[in-house]
Amino acid sequence: MSSCLFSNVRLGEDTVDVRVSNGVIAKIASAKTLAALPGEDHIQDGWLTPPLAEPHCHLDAALLADRAPNHSGTLVEGIANWAAIAPSLTVQDVRDRALTTAKMYKSWGCLRIRSHVDTECPVAVEALVSLKPDLAELGMDLQLVAFPQRGILRAPGRQDAWRAAIDAGCDVVGAIPHYERTHDEGNASLKLAFDLAEARGLMVDVHCDETDDPSSRHLERMCAETIDRAMAGRVVAGHCTAMHSYPNPHAAKVVALVVESGVQIVTNPLDNSVLQGRYDNGPVRRGHTRVKALWAAGASVGIGHDSVQDPWYPLGTANLVDAAYVLVHYAQCSGLAEMERVFRTLWDENHRPFGGAPVLAEGKVATMCWWPQSDARMLLVHRPRPTIYIAGEVT
Ligand SMILES: [Zn+2]
Incomplete structure (x- = not known):
């Protein structure tokens, strides 16, 4: 040695x-x-x-930007394009792209990855579960979130596929409540997710309120479930962009609940800088969660790269410092101490889903x-x- x-x-x-x-x-x-x-x-x-840690990405869809180009640049087209190409994917194809992407992360100093995997695509689940030993050989940890990209209550069979992904080896229970048909069904999907996680002793990681709609109010439900079930430290809410558009009194209430519950917020500045504000004619809202208010209240905030050249975001090299760089602009964290905090997040708060730095x-x-x-x-x-x-x- x-x-x-x-x-x-x-x-x-x-x-x-x-x-x-x-x-x-x-x-x-x-x-x-x-x-x-x-x-x-x-x-x-x-x-x-x-080393750096990536708390939120999608290895199953990475490097598909050429094969599933997003012409409008919207979240809705991204979901539709992914749904169109997913049935034609093979285990080998998903493995190859995911391994290439993981090596890109490693080349930028990241050795831990939490990836969501679409539970409607069993091929992707199989491929990413099988990739864990390969990444371990590279000195990397891979956590997988069973992520129902198009909801679990919208159509028959989706809840079964979501549960099957947990049985197949996913580590974390995912959900996407704002994409369910109604607000009530969104909250019902959260209850199912917390029930499943509690029953299996798993963590929860939800794409939560990734919309500009100020009436999207699932984060407070996540906080309440986390408090009631004493799951502090085991729950992540990703995106939470609707918080940007909440009336200030409601945002203050939700931020306080985030702190009380111990839910970690993971912001994904690369994707949300291009996906949000798409229904605005002007002024166009930034549509970003309230990082500074969360910091000031004492909440844990992580920073994800999220997409790497996929149907939602056509750019990205899996360099988490790029995500930090955009966050500095997007959340106006350009004070010296704020930039220090943003950079440090990549190797301290970003490890929270993995048990700490x-x-x-x-x-x-x-x-x-x-x-x-x-x-x-x-x-x-x-x-x-x-x-x-x-x-x-x-x-
Ligand atoms: Zn995501």
Whole structure:
């Protein structure tokens, strides 16, 4: 095993020297106090962080933008185009695209991925479940959310397919309440999702209120279910864009419920920057969840890349720092401390669905990213590839 000395490197809030040997962090000392040993790799300056984590993506649909082009750019056409192409997909096709996408994530420093998988496409479920050992060999974790893209109550058979995806190996129960036929059926779908998760001891991750409609009010139901069932820390609500259009008094009530319940909000700035406001003639709303209000109240907010060149979003390279970069613009988080928080989210709050961020301390396994700058603003400016260490080895 190799040995490496990082001199004058940022770690957390400190600037220190870090020696890695035999795959673990052997020593952390004051900056510029450790000398390189003969034959030891020596890296100076920069920032050591845990690897990044992706809390929200769709590996089954990734890299389909050419085969299912979205001409209008709308969410509705994306869903229709995916539904049209999904029946023709094969296990091999889904595996190949998902593996390529996962390697793209890894190349940008991300080693944990939570992917939704459409439960109406059993081929996709089979492919992604079978991919877990492949990603483990790459040093990556893959969690799968049983995601009913077109709802579970809209048509016969969809609820059965959703349950079958859990039986087939999905780890997390998904739902899409705002896409069900009525508000009541949306809340009914949430009750079914929480019932299933509670019965199986699973987590919940819902595409929640991904609309500009201010009357889409499923997040408060999610919070209530989470409180009543004592499931704090096990529930994620993705998108929550309707919150942007809530009247302020109602938004304040919902934000407080999010904090009380321990539900994590995952915002997906790349997709929602192009998908929201499509029914507005002008002014066009940003249609983004209220990140600053959630932060101020003490809520946990994660940042997902979401789509990678798929029927909903034609761009993206699986670089989570790109998602952070767009969030800085989109949520107006361009203050220095705000940019620092946005960048840190990628390797702290984004690990929450996976049980928390790895700790970089003496005696811990040296699985981490080294960034060439120690300043979040400059990392957002240049968005460089980090050097990725898995158990002390460059990968
Ligand atoms: Zn999504």
